Amino acid sequence: MFQLMAGRRIALLAALLVTLVAVIAELVPFWLLFRAIDALLVDPQDLPSTLLSCAVWLLVALLLKYLAYGVAYLISHHTAYAIMADTRQRLVSQLAAAPLHWLLAQGAGALKQSVIQDVERMEAFIAHHTVEVTAAVLAPLVVTGLLFWVDWRLALAVLAVGPLAFVSASIVMRGSGQEHERFNRATADLSNVTVEYLRNMPVMKIFCHATSGFRLLQRRLRDYYQLTEDITRRTVPGWSLFTSVLGAHMLLVLPLGAWLEARDEVSAAEVALAVMLGAGVFRPMLKVSRFFMEMPGIFAGLSRMAPILAIGAGPRCGASQIEPPVTLALDRVGFAYGPRSILEDVSLSLTAGSFNVLLGPSGSGKSTIAQIVAGALVPASGTARINGVEIQDLGDAERAALIALATQDVFLFSGTIRDNLRLARPTVSEAQLRRAVEVAQAQTLIEALPDGYETQVSELGARLSGGERQRIAVARALLADTQVLVLDEATAFADSLTQRAFFQALRAAYPDKALLVVAHRLYGIEQADQILVLERGQVTDRGTHAELLRSSVYYRAMWRREQQIEEWTLVADDERPGSGIGWNRPATPTEVVNG
Numbered sequence: 001m002f003q004l005m006a007g008r009r010i011a012l013l014a015a016l017l018v019t020l021v022a023v024i025a026e027l028v029p030f031w032l033l034f035r036a037i038d039a040l041l042v043d044p045q046d047l048p049s050t051l052l053s054c055a056v057w058l059l060v061a062l063l064l065k066y067l068a069y070g071v072a073y074l075i076s077h078h079t080a081y082a083i084m085a086d087t088r089q090r091l092v093s094q095l096a097a098a099p100l101h102w103l104l105a106q107g108a109g110a111l112k113q114s115v116i117q118d119v120e121r122m123e124a125f126i127a128h129h130t131v132e133v134t135a136a137v138l139a140p141l142v143v144t145g146l147l148f149w150v151d152w153r154l155a156l157a158v159l160a161v162g163p164l165a166f167v168s169a170s171i172v173m174r175g176s177g178q179e180h181e182r183f184n185r186a187t188a189d190l191s192n193v194t195v196e197y198l199r200n201m202p203v204m205k206i207f208c209h210a211t212s213g214f215r216l217l218q219r220r221l222r223d224y225y226q227l228t229e230d231i232t233r234r235t236v237p238g239w240s241l242f243t244s245v246l247g248a249h250m251l252l253v254l255p256l257g258a259w260l261e262a263r264d265e266v267s268a269a270e271v272a273l274a275v276m277l278g279a280g281v282f283r284p285m286l287k288v289s290r291f292f293m294e295m296p297g298i299f300a301g302l303s304r305m306a307p308i309l310a311i312g313a314g315p316r317c318g319a320s321q322i323e324p325p326v327t328l329a330l331d332r333v334g335f336a337y338g339p340r341s342i343l344e345d346v347s348l349s350l351t352a353g354s355f356n357v358l359l360g361p362s363g364s365g366k367s368t369i370a371q372i373v374a375g376a377l378v379p380a381s382g383t384a385r386i387n388g389v390e391i392q393d394l395g396d397a398e399r400a401a402l403i404a405l406a407t408q409d410v411f412l413f414s415g416t417i418r419d420n421l422r423l424a425r426p427t428v429s430e431a432q433l434r435r436a437v438e439v440a441q442a443q444t445l446i447e448a449l450p451d452g453y454e455t456q457v458s459e460l461g462a463r464l465s466g467g468e469r470q471r472i473a474v475a476r477a478l479l480a481d482t483q484v485l486v487l488d489e490a491t492a493f494a495d496s497l498t499q500r501a502f503f504q505a506l507r508a509a510y511p512d513k514a515l516l517v518v519a520h521r522l523y524g525i526e527q528a529d530q531i532l533v534l535e536r537g538q539v540t541d542r543g544t545h546a547e548l549l550r551s552s553v554y555y556r557a558m559w560r561r562e563q564q565i566e567e568w569t570l571v572a573d574d575e576r577p578g579s580g581i582g583w584n585r586p587a588t589p590t591e592v593v594n595g
């Protein structure tokens with residue numbers, strides 16, 4: 001926090017000094033009251049003139065207090081917003097410099113929490129607490145000094161209630177620390193269940209399960225309120241005792257003051273002053289109790305920001321180290337999500353101009369490999385290198401210039417279709433743009449848009465279908481003009497004929513690219529130089545189409561099934577038993593494998 005405030009220390013110091021002025025002005029009325037009581041008891045004939053001067057000073061003190069607090073809050077708020085803006089800017093530029101794999105591992109939710117909510121919390125601390133906490137600390141210090149100046153015994157009597165209040169409240173509230181731990185956990189739990197419930201509501205409605213989902217939320221809400229009731233029951237008596245004992249200084253000061261006054265060691269006015277000032281020793285601290293409650297949240301936010309602020313410039317290798325033609329190689333790569341191993345000993349090599357396909361059952365780890373090849377994930381063991389350089393050691397610009405990735409999840413930025421296409425290379429020529437769009441089979445769809453290439457994506461909203469977005473994403477990846485192109489299910493938009501045509505056009509237009517395609521369907525992959533079959537995180541077979549037809553049971557089954565699908569025929573009435581027209585059902589892969 002203090003590091004983040006570094007550039008604004010002078011402003012904050014000014015706010016603290018002005019707060020000191022306000023605190024002193026706040027104590028002036030007590031002093032004036034003391035003078036008035038003193039005049040009443042000691043010098044009654046001077047009372048009118050004393051009261052008049054006290055009234056004038058009272059006015060001055062009130063004006064000064066109002067002015068000083070106003071200026072202090074003005075400076076603290078101005079500084080708080082400036083620090084928040086600086087911090088957000090630093091966080092965002094740190095994130096822009098962060099390694100891709102680190103960024104993806106964080107998740108958008110966690111990053112949003114740091115950049116938005118955690119920074120927001122700093123506002124309360126800097127804008128309010130700097131002034132209020134300073135006043136709460138300074139006021140007791142000044143009052144204590146004054147009390148000792150009046151009489152040290154009266155001062156000690158006033159201060160004695162502090163430890164008394166603390167000890168008695170601690171006894172009553174013992175064990176409530178654990179309750180707060182439980183409260184924090186229950187709050188996080190409730191928030192997760194609420195977010196999940198709201199997110200899944202449409203799906204649950206579709207399956208008519210809205211009420212069963214709500215039951216879990218209801219249970220969590222009940223637990224939460226039960227816990228808050230327990231905590232309230234435990235803490236309210238302790239807190240009431242604490243505040244009552246803190247305000248009970250009179251019980252000690254009055255008898256002691258009377259005794260000292262009887263012995264002529266203090267005046268009655270001084271006893272009255274001690275009683276009045278005594279009320280101001282601990283009261284300001286109660287006002288900032290909210291600060292102590294908010295502190296854990298503020299510190300938790302700061303610790304979430306710390307790793308982002310600590311991101312270094314990242315490793316860089318000279319661009320000249322990687323010259324075409326490139327070879328991207330995974331060597332005995334292993335990967336795990338948490339404790340769950342996903343990939344084991346995966347090796348593959350993508351050479352310039354080669355067409356490589358990754359096949360395998362759902363969940364076998366194909367996308368994980370695609371992400372490792374694209375530098376979005378870092379292998380837990382083994383190496384992922386391009387021309388001998390570790391992909392994770394590449395700077396963002398170098399990696400982006402070498403490897404492009406298009407996936408099924410497409411994010412289009414607000415801006416025109418043309419802006420989206422030219423994201424990686426804004427200087428791309430019109431001819432290159434048209435060629436990529438044609439290969440990605442996006443020509444017709446863009447021409448059909450109201451303003452063609454100039455159509456605003458944000459205006460389109462949901463009007464672009466998933467398949468249409470995929471085509472634009474593929475064209476965008478092609479325009480990045482990289483040596484390696486990874487297509488992870490990015491051709492799901494295509495049917496059997498268009499997928500085949502797409503691969504042919506892609507290879508003809510970009511013959512030097514090293515191509516890695518994650519596919520679920522085999523249309524067009526007979527042309528591949530290398531097909532890898534991945535099962536349960538391991539490459540179980542590799543080879544060309546012809547080789548795999550001989551060696552891989554999985555591949556043969558998939559191929560035969562796709563052949564059957566392609567051969568689906570419309571059967572005429574007279575060829576089918578019963579009436580009407582219908583399709584011959586192809587065998588499932590399991591049926592094919594089992595013969």
Ligand SMILES: Nc1ncnc2c1ncn2[C@@H]1O[C@H](COP(=O)(O)OP(=O)(O)OP(=O)(O)O)[C@@H](O)[C@H]1O
Nearest residue numbers: 337338342360361362363364365366367368369489
């Ligand atoms: N971020 C993640 N955290 C934890 N587990 C994950 C994560 N992403 C994927 N997995 C798990 O890793 C395994 C492999 O996932 P991956 O997406 O690589 O498989 P896939 O072969 O591409 O599957 P599909 O063909 O269905 O897309 C799956 O079991 C999946 O549940």
